[in-house]
Each structure stands twice: as C-alpha cells, then as structure tokens.
Amino acid sequence: MSEPMTQSEGAGEPTRRDFLYIATGMAGVVGAGSFAWPFIDQMRPDASTLALASIDVDVGNLEPGMSLTVKWRGKPVFIRNRTEEEVAEAQEVPIAELKDPIARNANVDGTAEATDLARSAGEGLENWIVMIGSCTHLGCVPLGQAGEFGGWFCPCHGSHYDTAGRIRKGPAPENLPVPPFAFTSDTVITIG
Incomplete structure (x- = not known):
C-alpha cells in the first residue's frame, strides 16, 4: 500500500523535495554551461581575423x-x-x-x-x-x-x-x- 499524501502534496503546493530537485537541476545546468563555454568560445574568429x-x-x-x-x-x-x-x-x-x-x-x-x-x-x-x-x-x-x-x-x-x-x-x-x-x-x- 502506498504512503498517504500530506495535505500540501495533495494541494499541489511545492515541497522541500521539489525545491531540492529544482536546485540540483539548476546547479547541473550552470556546471555544464561553465564546462562547455571554453569550447564554444574557441570557435569565434580571433582578433587578427x-x-x-x-x-x-x-x-x-x-x-x-x-x-x-x-x-x-x-x-x-x-x-x-x-x-x-x-x-x-x-x-x-x-x-x-x-x-x-x-x-x-x-x-x-x-x-x-x-x-x-x-x-x-x-x-x-x-x-x-x-x-x-x-x-x-x-x-x-x-x-x-x-x-x-x-x-x-x-x-x-x-x-x-x-x-x-x-x-x-x-x-x-x-x-x-x-x-x-x-x-x-x-x-x-x-x-x-
């Protein structure tokens, strides 16, 4: 049998777990962006060009x-x-x-x-x-x-x-x- 839902979960309000999922996802996006930026930046033409x-x-x-x-x-x-x-x-x-x-x-x-x-x-x-x-x-x-x-x-x-x-x-x-x-x-x- 499944666990009973709390009142806030049933009403659709965000929980602490929802916040942790969103915060973790955003940290991953920022980390991936900072990792990828040097590779993207190197494709721009250099100053001599x-x-x-x-x-x-x-x-x-x-x-x-x-x-x-x-x-x-x-x-x-x-x-x-x-x-x-x-x-x-x-x-x-x-x-x-x-x-x-x-x-x-x-x-x-x-x-x-x-x-x-x-x-x-x-x-x-x-x-x-x-x-x-x-x-x-x-x-x-x-x-x-x-x-x-x-x-x-x-x-x-x-x-x-x-x-x-x-x-x-x-x-x-x-x-x-x-x-x-x-x-x-x-x-x-x-x-x-």
Whole structure:
C-alpha cells in the first residue's frame, strides 16, 4: 500500500523535495554551461581575423595590363587593371555562351547577369576587376593571364576563365566571386 499524501502534496503546493530537485537541476545546468563555454568560445574568429574584415589596397602603380594579388580573410584576391583590348574582348561575349550566367558580384544584385560591366568595378571603371582568386571547382589558385580566354587558368583540373573572371571551360561550376569592394579614392580600393 502506498504512503498517504500530506495535505500540501495533495494541494499541489511545492515541497522541500521539489525545491531540492529544482536546485540540483539548476546547479547541473550552470556546471555544464561553465564546462562547455571554453569550447564554444574557441570557435569565434580571433582578433587578427576580425582586423582583416576590410583592407585598403593602393593600386596607384598598376598600369593597364598589370595585376596584383592581395590576401583578404585568408584568401587570395586578384586585382587587375585590364587593357582596353581585354575589356572590349570581355564585353563582346554573349551571355548565352557563358557556363555561369550569374555575375557573382557582392556589389550588385544577386540575380544580375554576368556582363562585363556587372563583373567590373562599375561604370567608368570597367578596366578594374577584383575577384577572389580561388577556383570554384576545388579551391585551387588559378594562374593569371593564362588559358584559352586570356584570363585565368587553373592547371589542377583545367578550368579556363576569361578576362572578366567568368568560367568558360572546364569543371568549375561558377564564375570567380567578386568580394564587396569600393574605390575610396582614385588610387585606393577598400575590400570588405
């Protein structure tokens, strides 16, 4: 036979036992949280990564036809001052011939077509192109001014990009992405 319930147990009022259960449970939660916090905290980016959230690059010495590679957020970024011929060649490519018709430019609408203008620094600055230099196939770093289309060539698996960084041939599925950037003066680009 079971023990008779006291009046406070029958009325639904908390007992000393209920208090001990709740206090023990809360102590366990606090203990688990203090044990887990160092593991959670170590997943945050360190100060050096946060410091590189944006970088300024002086491109004043880049003549037409010259390139510069900088590091931003641990990735190579290609900056190229294209020649008039390279710009004209990229502008002549019909969108229908492109393997990836999306611009992949963080500075324009996400659905923008991969025209040369949508891949460049914009109106009046069409000669400037800034791209993350990681092949969209497996992340290799393509070689500049190489390949069948005079842009970038990834020798690892044979992806060919044109002078606007658009994938034209090979296994890469997408154009080289354009990071957020802006000219903050005539000769300085801020990336990020």
